[in-house]
Amino acid sequence: MATFNGVMRSMRSVAVRAHPLVFGVVVFLASESMLFAGLLAAWYDLRGMNAVWPPAGAKIDVVGQSIGTALLGLGSVTMAIAQFAAYRKRRKLARAMLVLTLFCAFGFLYLALTDWADVNFSVSTNAFGTMFFVLTGTHMAHVFAGAILLAALTIFLREPAFVTARQAAVEAIAYYWHFVFVVWLAIWFSVFLLK
Numbered sequence: 001m002a003t004f005n006g007v008m009r010s011m012r013s014v015a016v017r018a019h020p021l022v023f024g025v026v027v028f029l030a031s032e033s034m035l036f037a038g039l040l041a042a043w044y045d046l047r048g049m050n051a052v053w054p055p056a057g058a059k060i061d062v063v064g065q066s067i068g069t070a071l072l073g074l075g076s077v078t079m080a081i082a083q084f085a086a087y088r089k090r091r092k093l094a095r096a097m098l099v100l101t102l103f104c105a106f107g108f109l110y111l112a113l114t115d116w117a118d119v120n121f122s123v124s125t126n127a128f129g130t131m132f133f134v135l136t137g138t139h140m141a142h143v144f145a146g147a148i149l150l151a152a153l154t155i156f157l158r159e160p161a162f163v164t165a166r167q168a169a170v171e172a173i174a175y176y177w178h179f180v181f182v183v184w185l186a187i188w189f190s191v192f193l194l195k
Contacts, residue, residue, distance in 0.1 A: 019168035022175070029179045032142070036183050039135050043190055046127045054128050054195075061115040065192045068111040069184060072143075075104030076181040079150075083174045087167065091157055094170075098154040101177065105147040112140050135187055139180070146180050149173045 018026070047053045054060070082097035116136070121129040153173050 019171070021168040021172050025172040025175050029175060032179065032183075035138070036186070039131075039138060040186060040190060043131050043135060046131060050127070055121075055126055057120065058128060059118070059120045060132070060192060061111075061118060062192045064111045064115055065188060068108045069188045071104045071107045071111070072181045072184050075101045075108070076178050078104065079174050079177045083170050086157065086170045095154055095157050098150055098157065102147060102150050102154065105143055105150065109140060109143055109147070112136060112143075132191060135191060139184055139187055142180050142183070146173075146177050149176060 078097045078100045082094045082101065085091075085094035085097060116133070119129075119132070121132075123130050123133040150173065153169065156169075
């Protein structure tokens with residue numbers, strides 16, 4: 001019986017519960033995955049029904065969006081460094097990395113909006129135009145929301161209590177930001193690279 005009680009105690013010590021904020025963000029990201037999966041499924045369905053995709057003459061900025069992809073990738077790396085620094089209570093490094101992540105986010109948004117301004121089609125031109133603006137616009141909204149979260153985290157990371165008592169916020173925002181990057185990789189490949 002003593003062995004059984006010892007095993008049960010060790011099993012309880014192994015169980016790790018996620019903070020409710022982190023768990024909520026993971027559930028939210030699962031639902032957002034469904035949103036983007038549906039949008040990409042619509043993209044590929046329309047692509048399969050059209051002999052020419054994108055339509056002849058459609059102009060999109062592959063180079064600019066590739067640079068934007070690199071910026072989001074760099075932002076994902078700097079976010080990981082910020083998270084690690086926050087866990088180690090190195091607030092100055094964490095804040096510096098968060099600011100760099102914010103610059104990457106705004107650089108990406110600038111390039112995406114520039115591409116929107118330069119395309120030679122609109123949301124109502126054809127199915128390609130509709131899906132292009134819906135996919136990239138939905139993603140840009142997520143990047144913008146992420147930038148707001150990053151800015152808030154940068155501001156609140158000034159408080160010592162934030163680092164010790166609220167690690168979950170850092171982790172949750174990091175998950176969100178990495179999700180934004182991974183989703184963009186799928187969109188970038190589907191829209192800008194796959195011909």
